Amino acid sequence: MNDMRLIERAVDMDDIKISARDVQVYYGDNHAIKDVNVDIQDKTVTAFIGPSGCGKSTFLRCLNRMNDTIDICRVEGDIHLDGEDINDKRVDPVQLRAKVGMVFQKPNPFPKSIYDNVAYGPKIHGMAKNKAELDEIVERALRRGAIWDEVKDRLDAPGTGLSGGQQQRLCIARAVATEPEVLLMDEPCSALDPIATAQVEELIDELRQNYSVVIVTHSMQQAARVSQKTAFFHLGNLVEYDETGKIFTNPEDERTESYITGRIG
């Protein structure tokens, strides 16, 4: 896992999935995100790195408007998904979130059966006409979440009874079940042990085939392992955004270099 053949992972797709321009986020009087401009590509894993409190999770939550649920939070600037403004008045955040799925830091399965966890999203979006179709969707999602083999015999068991790593893969399966186009992951491995982390990372690499994946991580090794593009955030600013190989081997900004070499953070 640790060989950093970063240069080989050239990105050859230029489809821009999400573009953000002059994004500002305020928590009350606190200016948490300042002038962030970033283009996130399709079928690519983009990693957000940076010290704690630098705003990377906050920015991630702007991308599917999860910040709407926080009363004191205010977002300014333009964020476009496939050229459409996601903050447009006509956009229903519910539809947006079906397109831009999210996996959270702490595995948060519903206290229901494994099957119901995955089936919930497709059910509320009316994706299945009957039980057989729903079964199929659930199986496909669990396979994509790389957890099918472990749970196929106990789909009725509660999702909360799984181990931490399994729970997180279940949450990923739940997120992909609604067929999103973008998958946001907020430190998905921070609560997992190294083996579970490796499984999830492998999964992220596979997900790249179908989705644009944005991952927030504290682990620079993880960013280097799974991503093609990396953005470094510091004190609410997007300091540097480039190909992962370049960020980790030849960063342009001094602060980036200090961070990846462990001098600040």
Added chain:
Amino acid sequence: MTDATAHTTPEPGRKSSILTVDAQTAKRHAAEGRFKIYGIIAIGIGLFFLAALLIAIVSNGTRAFTQTRVVLEIPLVPAEIEAAEGSIVKTAKYNDLVGLALTRALSDAGIETEMEPKELLKMLSGSAGANFRNFVLENPEEIGGSRSFEFLASSRVDGYLKGRVTREALVDDNNLDAAHLDLVDQMREVGLVDRSFNWDFIFGADASESRPEAAGIGVSMLGSFFMMLVVLAFALPIGIAASIYLEEFAPQNRFTDLIEVNIANLAAVPSIVFGILGLAVFIQLMHLPQSAPLVGGLTLTLMTLPTIVISTRASLKSVPPSIRDAALGVGASKMQAVFHHVLPLAMPGILTGTIIGLAQALGETAPLLLIGMVGFIASNPPDGLASGFLDPNSAMPAQIYEWAKRADPAYYERAWGGIIILLLFLMTMNIIAILLRRKFERRW
């Protein structure tokens, strides 16, 4: 011990040894010990009063659950019944028949007495003649035969057998003499007097001041039941809807803050204030019938709402935000997130709060005083649902209060008995609340 002392002596250069307790630590231990003693004393006082309460209730109240009856064989002679029915004071004539039957029964049993039948009748409840007449009117086909009746003994005879009434106490009593008590002793020996479980106390209606032996709590129990139905039907949906809106949807501003402070304060408003509010709104303004369980239930709904809202909001708050995030993350709307995920998880807490609110309402007396649900309501059990909600009735705690107020010591005994029944209900509800909480324990 020389070895030990060698070990405990601090080495030179070391400031203290952990093997000896220094003054400050000893002081702290003493403080801890004192605190433990205070706690034990406090719990001891609580347990003492609980034990005193239970002993008082059981020793005073259990007697209400048995009742003395006099067993009499009365011939239903057609001529006598016709004469009684032809009279103006029908019940009095029937009373005379019962008195004659009692005299006969005594002489048959070999008990000698010089008392007139009228005097003998004082040993029976005043309702004996009426009960006899009712039986005759309902069963005309029995006329001509003979039948055994169980008449309630008067409250004093009952009290004598229960040890409540003594011969000394009868000196000032116009109703009964020591001679009556001698008769009772003899009647008990030959089996004319019988003491058995008092179902009428649990299922019967209240009786007038002079006939405590006939009073029961059953009708007011039904009154309480219909009130609880009203409370449940109004307080649960209103309370849950208000809590969900305030907790999950309402914007945080000065207005909602004001509402929150008000709800918290409402929970501490004396219940009699809710009583006068109910009187003003439901009876004077809306002209709903006075003394009706519907009005009582609505008034208690007002009183219970804050309790339900506060406990519902607390249990909604205790659902981790990660569950809401998860639901929103897969594209559920806010309402779906609340109704599919948050509410089911908060349900045990909500139900527990509701049951506790109901128990509180069940035991509440003060608001009922103001809307006229207290006092002598000798109604029969309500006849159907509408009558249950709209006809004047009382409630268990109001009935107990009413009995405790009456002069006859036999009513005092009934009041204690009523408290036993009320406490059994409250205990049952609390046990249900505990079981619900156990069964749906947090599952994450």
